[in-house]
Amino acid sequence: MTRQPPDTDGPSRSLPAVGRHVLTADGGLRDLRAADHLLRTLAAELALRDDVFGCTHLVRGDRPRVAVSLALGSAAEADGVRTRLAAEGYDLADGTPDAVGRAVLFPGADRLRGTLTVGQVLEVSAVERVTVLGASGQPVPTQLLLTRDHVRPQWEDGVLTLTAMPAVGGVLVPFEVPEPTPCCADH
Template sequence: MTLHHLGLDAGQRERADLEHLLARAGHLVVAAGQVVRLAGTHVVGTDERHWAGALELVGDRPDAGLVDRLAAQLPASVVLLPGGADGGAREAATQLRDRSAGRLVQFPGQDRLVGTVPADDVPRLSAVEQVVGLAGTATVGAALQTRGFVRPELSGGRIVLLVRPFVEDGTVAPFETEHPTPCCAAHDPRPVPGTAPVGG
């Protein structure tokens, strides 16, 4: 399987805005005859932290004009690895390629992770390679209540799904919720643009 990585950076401060941009980019890429395997959101930058996106494409390398067409139709800088200038788009594409940071909004098997599924079956059903319980949460033999919202993380070269206890019978749920409350948002371990890590 030949993979190619495309980064997009519009300097967005809100992750929801980036997800809309990724959806538009995905439609344009598919219309150009490419297959999108993964779509990720990534925190990038040094002085000005913000969100940037990346797409993983499967198949023949896109033609040289695709990057130019995307840059003309989207309010974003666009990079196709290994080329392109340094910046947020390149950083996002590299994170996705290396599975080093970020989270996925599109991945193979996403449509199978609906309702309640055995946590042990998640790697068989999808591109998720490992289910990881936060704070010692047991996952072996547990039921995973997806709540219709599954966003795996990229970490250590792998695609992992972070879960937490959901109910007392041992059922677990993805750590990230579609509409987090302020309390839960305050405990989110991922970096948020414009904020410093707890204890940092």
């Protein structure tokens, strides 16, 4: 299901860099869990606003790792994050390393707990589309989604999209599981 864009002249919620200060930090993190933790820690310790987007980005190459990006609403927030991460030895750059970011922090993320309908997910958060693996269409707004308190949508073509999959009992669950088996994490 895709939400219709708002009828405003303001920036689209699907473009987190518009009107924002975007900063990427690469500290050589090796897994998503550590990157998620870093983003949540920064949000809490620096009291970042609820409209911040914080994403993870897989950096491939001879040293595979996970970088994080933050789309912040003000220069003051960006300066605070930049100062904190520079002091900890992170490599910093403006902008994002790619357009695919996996969102950890986004408006309404804290409301995506328990079981919600697809319509509620779209209504209370910045998630703009829900897709289902193996399905040709999109789920109806009344379809139940068991969040497992772990919702990680990704930017796809400028739209924050949550990929879900069918689960027992006719409900959907987010494709990404909260505690992944690390069997292939280092390959």
